[in-house]
Amino acid sequence: MLQQVNCAGELLGACMSLGESLLGHLKKFPSPPYLFIGSGISRRYLNLEDWPGLLKKLCEIHELDHGYLSTEAAGDLPQLATLVAQTLQPKWWKEDRYKDSREKYAAIAVDKESALKIETAIYLKSAAKLTNDAGLLAELELFKKVVADGVVTTNWDNLIETLFPGQTVYVGQEGLIFSQIQGIAEIYKIHGTQDDPLSLVFTANDYSVFQQKNPYLASKLLTFFVENPVVFLGYSLADKNILRIIHSILDGLSNENVNKLADRLVFIQWDPKCENSRFERTILSHDGRSLPVYQGTTSSMAEVYEALGKVKRQIPAKLLRLLKQQVYQLVHSTDPADRLYVQDINDETPPDKIEFAMGVGLLAKLRDVGYVAISREILARDLVFNDQGLNAKTVVEKSLPELLKSAKYVPVLRYIRLAKSIDGFVPDLMDGRVVKAASRTLEAYLKKNGSGKLIESAKKFKGDFLAFSEKDTIERTMAYWYYLPEIAFQVDQVENFLKEKFDLLINHPNPNIRTSFSRLISVYDYLKDAQEAAK
Incomplete structure (x- = not known):
């Protein structure tokens, strides 16, 4: 087992605060940190048990x-x-x-x-009740401003998703191991989530299976550990589960590569009795090999979050993830129609010959090219979170016609509404597929036919969408919500549901659930458009 050995006399930040020492240390690395978040955070802010x-x-x-x-x-x-x-x-x-x-x-x-x-x-x-302590709430506001490439957590609750809304969530070891992760603006719940009870790593059998897959998990995590500093919050240096993961990572490395991990791991420990915050270098020892790490001890997490919020980043995390995802899809595509084009900034190549454009100081004539390949996920995320910065006119003219060739449930009303306020947009010239999709009523997204106990129960349900979603599992909600009567759907309720469950549903392993999610996105698009029209 990994053991901690203190480095006597190596105390950093003797003349600086913990926050200053932590920020100074993180500035040594070219990338923002990854956060590894444990149960201490849930206990602190949600009053949950260990x-x-x-x-x-x-x-x-x-x-x-x-x-x-x-x-x-x-x-x-x-x-x-x-x-x-x-x-x-x-x-x-x-x-x-x-x-x-x-x-x-x-x-x-x-x-x-x-x-x-x-x-x-x-x-x-x-x-899980959010604390009402003013000091802790102030800490959470600072936590929301933390700059990090992503989060790994063993917690089951949804606090992290609340603090970092809009980030893509992967559940369980397999979610991390087998998904096309980008490593940016992503949350990895490696011990499962309360939204999927069977995903919880809880019993002896669960941990046995987890340990069997640990080498595969370690290989994925190693990428983060090599490219980013890693800040552990809510764990102690004696946490057996974390030490096993680090153990697995070290077992797969040569002594030379172990040295490359030196000083990248930072453990922050909260100690209410700590009068003077400390930032110390210490050693994790395993099988005769030593890994230098840092340990910060403080009675105030505020200075930790403030320091993490001052880390510099050139590109916002969610935008960077989107760019990486688009490049990944392009490079891994087997479609010979896909074209990767590298040009000098003064090249005269016609933009319509380029399928994907990316660069610094990109010419205006290339600006619209990437809109043809925009995915439903991007539109759905933009509709729900309003954070993709899309040009509505270009979406209507370029993206929607292409998407509607192969997909039925595509949000169109938001972009038509916004495009109408942009100079040069001519509604009469919209593609016929877009016009047809825009003409659908709420009824078109719901089902009336079908039989069975659960279907009949949904048809006769007297409550609203919120009540229906809270009375059952997420899987059953997504399997039967479209049998509800039209009166059940309130725009704010659907919006809150989509914001809370977005990443779980859009990455769900069941394709029927993902289709149901796309259908619900279209319903929300219809409801939101009606709400805006009524203003």
């Missing part, structure tokens, strides 16, 4: 003998979670108190551990 406390709380809620199960587990927390799961499972299936849970989640209760994960997700959603 892992032992969570298991004790779950035993209390479900009337299980925590003391007996703890002695049986002999201090092994994953094993304790396994015993809690096995004890809860028959109660969950038989007792009336779990009737509502069974109705919502029976379809995903696939093994003896499912009930615990389902009830844990339910508990986290209800118990």
Whole structure:
């Protein structure tokens, strides 16, 4: 196991604050840091329990003998979670108190551990309450301004998504290992998420599977560790799970390459008793090899977030991710029609011969070329978050006709509305596919035909979209929302739902869920356009 060995006498920042020392250290690297966020952050701002406390709380809620199960587990927390799961499972299936849970989640209760994960997700959603402490709320405002290339977290709650809205979220090891990640403006929830109960890494079996895949995870994380400094928040240097990940990374490196990681890892620890903040160099030792890291200790996280907010970046993270994604898709395309063109800034090549244009000081005549290849994801994100900076006239004239050749659910109304205020836009010249898509009513996106208990339940549902989405799993919500009556849809409710679930849904492994998401995006486009027209 990795062990910490303190470097005696090597105290940095003796004349500087922790924030100044941290910022000075991060300035040594060409890239902004990656954040590795642990449960200490959730405890601080959401008043959630640590892992032992969570298991004790779950035993209390479900009337299980925590003391007996703890002695049986002999201090092994994953094993304790396994015993809690096995004890809860028959109660969950038989007792009336779990009737509502069974109705919502029976379809995903696939093994003896499912009930615990389902009830844990339910508990986290209800118990995670944002602090009302003025000082902590001020810290969170600083946290939102932190400059980081991305976030890796073992937390299950959704605080990180709230702090960094619009970033793409990947869930579980497989989400990180098998996805076409860009490494920028992305959140990796490697231990799962409360929005997908079965994704939670909780029991002994879960950790066994996690450890088997650790070398693959480590190979992915190594990219971040080599290209970026990594700041750990909410973990201690003694955290076994983090040390195992670092262990796996070191095992795959030669001594020479281990040296390249020197000083890139920074652990920030909060200590309420700390009177003088410290920023110290220390050593992580494993199998005779040493890795220098830094440890900051403070009683105020505000100075840490302030320092991280002062890190310089040339291009906004979400824009940089978009550029990387477009380049990746171009380079990996097997379509011979795709063309990569490199030109001198004074080259006279006609812009219509270029499929993808990228450069510094890009000529105005090339500006519109990339709009032809804009994806539905970009339009959907722009519709929901209004953060892509797209030219509406060009979207209507270039992007929408191309997308509508192969896709039915494409947001069009926002861009037509905005394009009408741009000089040179002629509505009568719009492509026929765009005109047809713009003529669809709300009814066109909903279904009336179909039979079955859940379909009939949706058709007869008396509440609104919010109530429907809260009464069931995200998968069932997306499978049946379009059977709701038209009166159920309120623009603000749909907007909030899409903002909260955007990354989960757009990256969902089930293609039917992704199609349903695109359909809901079109519904939101219709509702939002009607709202704007009524102003």
